Amino acid sequence: MRRLGILLAISIAATLVFWLISPKQELTSARAEDFDGFITALMAEESIPGFAIAVIKHRQIVRLEGHGFADVASRRPMTPDTPMNIASISKPLLGITLLQLRDKGLLNLDADISAYLPFRVPNPHFQTAPITLRQLATHTSSIADFADPADYAADADSSVPLTDHIRGLLTAEGERYDAGAHYLKAAPGSVREYSNLGAGVAGAVAEAVGGEPLAALGREGIFAPLGMKNSSWLLQSYPSGALATRYEVRQCIPFLKVCATSTKPKLNYLIGSIFNPSAEYRTFEPYPQYGNPNYPDGGVHSSVHDLALLTLSILNQGNYDGGELLTQASFEEMLRLQLPASLDDRQRFFWRDRYGLTGHAGSDRGVFTSLYFDRAKGNAIIVLMNRTPDGDTEVAMERIFERVSSEMLRD
Numbered sequence: 017m018r019r020l021g022i023l024l025a026i027s028i029a030a031t032l033v034f035w036l037i038s039p040k041q042e043l044t045s046a047r048a049e050d051f052d053g054f055i056t057a058l059m060a061e062e063s064i065p066g067f068a069i070a071v072i073k074h075r076q077i078v079r080l081e082g083h084g085f086a087d088v089a090s091r092r093p094m095t096p097d098t099p100m101n102i103a104s105i106s107k108p109l110l111g112i113t114l115l116q117l118r119d120k121g122l123l124n125l126d127a128d129i130s131a132y133l134p135f136r137v138p139n140p141h142f143q144t145a146p147i148t149l150r151q152l153a154t155h156t157s158s159i160a161d162f163a164d165p166a167d168y169a170a171d172a173d174s175s176v177p178l179t180d181h182i183r184g185l186l187t188a189e190g191e192r193y194d195a196g197a198h199y200l201k202a203a204p205g206s207v208r209e210y211s212n213l214g215a216g217v218a219g220a221v222a223e224a225v226g227g228e229p230l231a232a233l234g235r236e237g238i239f240a241p242l243g244m245k246n247s248s249w250l251l252q253s254y255p256s257g258a259l260a261t262r263y264e265v266r267q268c269i270p271f272l273k274v275c276a277t278s279t280k281p282k283l284n285y286l287i288g289s290i291f292n293p294s295a296e297y298r299t300f301e302p303y304p305q306y307g308n309p310n311y312p313d314g315g316v317h318s319s320v321h322d323l324a325l326l327t328l329s330i331l332n333q334g335n336y337d338g339g340e341l342l343t344q345a346s347f348e349e350m351l352r353l354q355l356p357a358s359l360d361d362r363q364r365f366f367w368r369d370r371y372g373l374t375g376h377a378g379s380d381r382g383v384f385t386s387l388y389f390d391r392a393k394g395n396a397i398i399v400l401m402n403r404t405p406d407g408d409t410e411v412a413m414e415r416i417f418e419r420v421s422s423e424m425l426r427d
Contacts, residue, residue, distance in 0.1 A: 219312025262382020
């Protein structure tokens with residue numbers, strides 16, 4: 017026992033010495049006096065390759081800029097007009113398209129979606145309970161979340177039609193129906209559970225009643241009217257090298273061959289929080305751009321400048337120079353709380369409240385995004401990063417919002 021105690025003490029001492037001598041990333045962001053210094057330090061601390069931000073105060077853009085690199089290898093800078101995938105911020109854009117179709121009298125938010133699709137989508141556990149667009153937009157449809165990176169196409173839009181993808185997962189004759197495994201054992205409208213697959217179904221409804229792909233509906237109804245020149249649902253809209261490269265960060269324990277990315281979240285967190293390795297022990301690993309057959313859940317590519325134009329329109333009651341995105345009735349429908357407080361007290365029509373603001377966040381392989389606004393004050397913060405989020409970058413995003421709110425948006 018005495019020998020075991022000695023060995024344990026030696027091991028602990030050796031580990032402590034190793035920890036003390038291993039090179040660590042200097043943490044200076046908390047001491048930065050100005051915002052530029054804060055962002056520069058934070059990007060180094062959290063290995064953020066590129067960062068773009070827009071700040072709107074009293075319905076005026078007061079900050080619009082990029083930092084770091086859209087592509088590290090070529091040192092192409094991230095700018096306010098650099099497009100990148102915005103992940104789940106796409107969902108509120110889908111919501112605007114659906115409400116535009118409602119304004120044209122083409123759909124009812126509370127009708128059974130099976131009336132609009134070329135196949136029926138009933139929850140097999142509650143066959144007589146209809147699934148509605150409102151439920152899809154509030155994640156109460158009883159369609160379970162589903163996302164499989166194996167379905168993604170690299171550097172191309174998916175060749176799988178959206179309706180085939182949905183049919184294969186959610187209809188009894190579908191190849192991946194799996195005895196209804198993609199439905200919750202809860203009645204539609206009874207529980208809220210975030211569902212990317214549900215957003216895909218909502219997109220299929222939009223395309224069915226709109227008579228065009230989401231790319232055309234979005235271009236005609238949102239992007240062109242607002243002057244969002246760098247926004248599209250399609251990868252093929254962009255020339256090679258136009259989009260910000262998507263990155264994963266690989267970090268290693270100094271001197272050891274022990275490394276991790278966000279694919280190993282526990283080890284990744286331990287390496288970052290305990291060893292905090294310096295920059296030479298962190299590398300950026302590029303991902304391809306992705307085409308997803310379930311693209312309505314997160315397929316839009318946009319720039320922070322374009323998203324600022326969208327947000328300005330929202331802060332101006334959906335109006336823009338020359339028109340309006342939605343009728344006032346649909347605009348108010350989009351931004352009202354949709355659910356009983358007992359079910360959820362933050363859910364709007366695809367938008368959701370956070371930080372005391374309304375908006376949406378997005379995360380996927382190689383991207384981390386946030387867009388949140390205060391409708392009453394006319395303020396907003398929009399942030400895009402071209403790296404996969406992990407626990408540390410999620411904290412970094414919160415720190416950015418806190419610093420912007422305290423320094424730039426305080427009246």
